[in-house]
Amino acid sequence: MKRFRVSVHIVPRKGLLDPQGKAVADALHTLGFSTVADVHVGRHLVIETSAGDAQHAEASVREMCSRLLANPVTEDFEIAAVAAA
């Protein structure tokens, strides 16, 4: 068993309202950042887990996302990176 560090992005599903992103974009405009067109806010998780190899580490994190971390109705997730820790 080796230790892996798996990074995951969990983002609001495309086409769904992202009120947090809208609020951040409005705040940036108020601060004078007028070139900002759009902001999306999601979560960035780094999970340190043990597995036989990188494929198993990624599969295990996918299952964690499906069962606990991402809301399947409103969110999408993607594995951003799998690195030996």
Added chain:
Amino acid sequence: MKRFRVSVHIVPRKGLLDPQGKAVADALHTLGFSTVADVHVGRHLVIETSAGDAQHAEASVREMCSRLLANPVTEDFEIAAVAAA
């Protein structure tokens, strides 16, 4: 002016308590994911902004992070990617 999509990770500063990460790790253990050693929870922002080139887009997002998006006392940020949109 071209459109760029800049991805940012904002994470709790190393060494500071990450209660949200601890809660997620405990929940994963309860679900039977016993190989999980540690979890860190941060934010993943995607900012669509216009700039003359990628360097200016990145510099502008760095300023947004310093002034609004990241808490300088408790959080670190890193620009994860700058892509033409």
